Amino acid sequence: MNAAFEGDPDDIRTWARLDPLAPHARSVIEWADCKGIAEPTALLVKQLGVLLYAKSLYAQAEPLYRRALAISEANFGPNTRKSRSA
Numbered sequence: 728m729n730a731a732f733e734g735d736p737d738d739i740r741t742w743a744r745l746d747p748l749a750p751h752a753r754s755v756i757e758w759a760d761c762k763g764i765a766e767p768t769a770l771l772v773k774q775l776g777v778l779l780y781a782k783s784l785y786a787q788a789e790p791l792y793r794r795a796l797a798i799s800e801a802n803f804g805p806n807t808r809k810s811r812s813a
Contacts, residue, residue, distance in 0.1 A: 728755045729771050736778035745778055769798040
């Protein structure tokens with residue numbers, strides 16, 4: 728699914744390709760969560776969240792962003808964000 732759900736979900740030109748895949752991506756994410764499989768779906772979770780956010784579907788995007796953050800924190804720790812100070 729990661730390979731099929733490629734392109735910039737923030738770019739409206741990719742929506743025609745990503746929109747039909749979105750329900751399938753959501754199913755993969757839900758199935759993986761039920762089975763406790765987090766890492767391979769982290770990118771898919773984030774990309775689907777970006778797509779929904781770009782389409783102003785904020786209530787649907789937020790749980791995906793939170794899930795992607797939880798996966799990242801579980802894998803890399805809670806303080807892995809790079810500092811923006813120069």
